[in-house]
Amino acid sequence: MKEKILKAALKLYSSKPPQNVTTKEIARAAGVSVGLIFHYFHSKNELERELVSHFMEKHSLQTERLDEFVRENLRFAKENPGIFRFLQYVFEKEKYADSDLAIKVYEDGLKKLKTMLGGDERKATLLMAMIDGLAMYAFLLDLDVEEFSDSILETLGFGGENR
Amino acid sequence: MKEKILKAALKLYSSKPPQNVTTKEIARAAGVSVGLIFHYFHSKNELERELVSHFMEKHSLQTERLDEFVRENLRFAKENPGIFRFLQYVFEKEKYADSDLAIKVYEDGLKKLKTMLGGDERKATLLMAMIDGLAMYAFLLDLDVEEFSDSILETLGFGGENR
Amino acid sequence: MKEKILKAALKLYSSKPPQNVTTKEIARAAGVSVGLIFHYFHSKNELERELVSHFMEKHSLQTERLDEFVRENLRFAKENPGIFRFLQYVFEKEKYADSDLAIKVYEDGLKKLKTMLGGDERKATLLMAMIDGLAMYAFLLDLDVEEFSDSILETLGFGGENR
Amino acid sequence: MKEKILKAALKLYSSKPPQNVTTKEIARAAGVSVGLIFHYFHSKNELERELVSHFMEKHSLQTERLDEFVRENLRFAKENPGIFRFLQYVFEKEKYADSDLAIKVYEDGLKKLKTMLGGDERKATLLMAMIDGLAMYAFLLDLDVEEFSDSILETLGFGGENR
DNA sequence: TATGAATGAGCATTCATTCAT
DNA sequence: TATGAATGAATGCTCATTCAT
Numbered sequence: 001m002k003e004k005i006l007k008a009a010l011k012l013y014s015s016k017p018p019q020n021v022t023t024k025e026i027a028r029a030a031g032v033s034v035g036l037i038f039h040y041f042h043s044k045n046e047l048e049r050e051l052v053s054h055f056m057e058k059h060s061l062q063t064e065r066l067d068e069f070v071r072e073n074l075r076f077a078k079e080n081p082g083i084f085r086f087l088q089y090v091f092e093k094e095k096y097a098d099s100d101l102a103i104k105v106y107e108d109g110l111k112k113l114k115t116m117l118g119g120d121e122r123k124a125t126l127l128m129a130m131i132d133g134l135a136m137y138a139f140l141l142d143l144d145v146e147e148f149s150d151s152i153l154e155t156l157g158f159g160g161e162n163r
Numbered sequence: 164m165k166e167k168i169l170k171a172a173l174k175l176y177s178s179k180p181p182q183n184v185t186t187k188e189i190a191r192a193a194g195v196s197v198g199l200i201f202h203y204f205h206s207k208n209e210l211e212r213e214l215v216s217h218f219m220e221k222h223s224l225q226t227e228r229l230d231e232f233v234r235e236n237l238r239f240a241k242e243n244p245g246i247f248r249f250l251q252y253v254f255e256k257e258k259y260a261d262s263d264l265a266i267k268v269y270e271d272g273l274k275k276l277k278t279m280l281g282g283d284e285r286k287a288t289l290l291m292a293m294i295d296g297l298a299m300y301a302f303l304l305d306l307d308v309e310e311f312s313d314s315i316l317e318t319l320g321f322g323g324e325n326r
Numbered sequence: 327m328k329e330k331i332l333k334a335a336l337k338l339y340s341s342k343p344p345q346n347v348t349t350k351e352i353a354r355a356a357g358v359s360v361g362l363i364f365h366y367f368h369s370k371n372e373l374e375r376e377l378v379s380h381f382m383e384k385h386s387l388q389t390e391r392l393d394e395f396v397r398e399n400l401r402f403a404k405e406n407p408g409i410f411r412f413l414q415y416v417f418e419k420e421k422y423a424d425s426d427l428a429i430k431v432y433e434d435g436l437k438k439l440k441t442m443l444g445g446d447e448r449k450a451t452l453l454m455a456m457i458d459g460l461a462m463y464a465f466l467l468d469l470d471v472e473e474f475s476d477s478i479l480e481t482l483g484f485g486g487e488n489r
Numbered sequence: 490m491k492e493k494i495l496k497a498a499l500k501l502y503s504s505k506p507p508q509n510v511t512t513k514e515i516a517r518a519a520g521v522s523v524g525l526i527f528h529y530f531h532s533k534n535e536l537e538r539e540l541v542s543h544f545m546e547k548h549s550l551q552t553e554r555l556d557e558f559v560r561e562n563l564r565f566a567k568e569n570p571g572i573f574r575f576l577q578y579v580f581e582k583e584k585y586a587d588s589d590l591a592i593k594v595y596e597d598g599l600k601k602l603k604t605m606l607g608g609d610e611r612k613a614t615l616l617m618a619m620i621d622g623l624a625m626y627a628f629l630l631d632l633d634v635e636e637f638s639d640s641i642l643e644t645l646g647f648g649g650e651n652r
Numbered sequence: 653t654a655t656g657a658a659t660g661a662g663c664a665t666t667c668a669t670t671c672a673t
Numbered sequence: 674t675a676t677g678a679a680t681g682a683a684t685g686c687t688c689a690t691t692c693a694t
Contacts, residue, residue: 017256039657044686122314129297129300140254349663361679364664370663449644456618481615481645513689521654
């Protein structure tokens with residue numbers, strides 16, 4: 001049941017402006033009562049936070065190959081532009097609540113990328129920014145960002161050998 | 164008077180989650196009544212849209228030099244992370260209202276960058292994504308993004324001559 | 327309009343368990359919208375507090391004669407048992423909110439009574455307790471407390487001369 | 490088990506505004522499930538009513554001496570101001586439910602006091618009112634009401650011989 | 653007996669918008 | 674132009690009560 005709520009919530013949060021998603025709506029979409037949502041999650045904020053963790057666990061990419069990392073991320077951004085927006089929404093709320101959730105997620109990603117890029121942290125940051133920027137474009141502009149994988153790898157100097 | 168309202172509004176929208184800014188608040192900050200806001204702008208949405216245009220006009224960067232463009236944008240993102248967030252907020256609302264405001268702004272920026280980059284549209288898109296991604300980091304992570312100017316230019320192959 | 331709300335609210339708060347009075351109800355009784363209540367009073371608590379002050383101002387008894395004081399208070403308790411209960415309700419809430427409203431009201435009354443009783447503070451406290459206790463009985467038991475005026479005065483030793 | 494629930498409930502009802510005590514809370518405090526509470530007591534109201542009877546049985550004061558009666562009651566009011574508030578809360582609810590619980594309790598007490606006071610019902614009522622009024626002060630004002638025992642007895646004309 | 657998931661009506665509060673002045 | 678009183682639908686959240694297990 002909890003699972004069902006999380007699933008319905010993620011779908012909703014991905015399909016419309018996150019701030020417009022109401023608890024009533026989530027309840028209806030999950031086929032449960034409003035009360036049950038507050039039985040499992042003690043507040044809407046908590047539901048949203050659990051949604052992020054839940055999502056992170058399920059979709060964390062396990063690869064050591066740079067090209068795969070880039071390609072897979074862009075593919076995901078293309079297929080699920082709303083989820084990216086939802087994550088940003090939660091990160092922002094957490095920021096105003098003095099949590100460092102966003103920073104942790106960022107640092108985790110950065111560490112992984114840094115090793116893939118031979119230790120160059122600056123380059124790693126730029127790559128993440130590029131991917132996140134494109135993910136934003138996928139969402140706001142309906143840009144087909146998957147096409148940019150090769151260009152990114154070339155720009156970073158991994159055009160030939162790593163493909 | 165209208166000017167005064169817009170100015171107060173921009174300040175507010177930049178300093179807190181945009182969805183939490185209320186008309187009453189804007190009125191108080193501008194030193195006018197709520198009614199007057201609706202006299203000039205017919206709805207809150209319109210005020211927000213005018214705010215974007217108003218801002219774009221005032222802050223559009225007039226330069227043909229790539230390095231200046233990058234540096235100036237990152238400097239601005241560093242100084243005003245909230246404004247970037249506000250623009251995104253309006254773009255998103257417009258998107259759901261079937262307006263292509265975001266696309267227009269994107270294409271304007273892209274055209275300019277494309278000529279600076281010798282016609283390479285892909286590269287231009289990646290550069291914009293990088294800048295926007297970093298602007299997001301400046302906002303969400305309080306990252307000092309100004310430092311990345313040189314790295315960006317180098318990565319794009321403009322490290323020496325254009326400095 | 328504000329006056330109208332306060333009047334309607336006092337009537338409601340006096341006629342049913344105060345904790346069961348809802349803002350919607352007050353609005354309906356006053357013939358205004360819910361929003362207007364929150365326009366004037368920023369919260370239900372504030373409305374309740376203002377109601378107490380408003381009431382205190384209107385009904386503060388100006389007399390130096392002990393017998394009049396006792397008689398008038400018991401008469402009022404008889405006619406308006408619900409108001410006494412409402413005051414207690416607000417005092418309790420304030421107590422839990424770390425305000426000393428109840429203590430202030432108590433001390434004000436005590437000072438007045440003390441002078442009437444020739445400076446005997448203990449006796450003054452007992453008299454107040456008697457009146458408040460009877461007011462509670464008027465409310466909970468529908469006891470006709472007005473009848474006790476003479477007995478009180480006698481008990482305190484003011485049976486003859488002060489009548 | 491039932492005993493355990495009643496005990497936990499009384500503690501809760503005495504330590505915070507009675508209307509803020511929830512069944513969930515009682516369950517947690519008693520170490521049982523919510524369901525079990527509704528198994529033993531068919532509603533929250535019934536639990537509250539049983540709590541009153543239960544309390545009355547355990548704490549009914551068996552004495553024929555007036556001074557002891559006064560002293561013991563004030564001592565109890567001092568030590569357990571919240572319980573007095575809880576009783577009032579139940580009495581009020583019962584009143585609105587057209588029960589005469591409060592009246593019965595009052596008449597029981599009155600009868601006892603009347604005989605102690607040589608048959609003077611008026612004086613008995615005043616004494617009860619004084620004690621209940623002071624109990625209210627103990628609760629609302631954190632007044633040390635135990636100190637008033639002697640003054641009460643003196644005021645009633647039992648200052649010397651009955652001590 | 654005993655559990656706690658599940659319900660849904662009800663609550664205080666917010667806020668864009670209108671309109672008489 | 675300019676005001677701010679007035680509206681009311683919508684929101685997150687609470688809680689006594691039920692019921693399948």
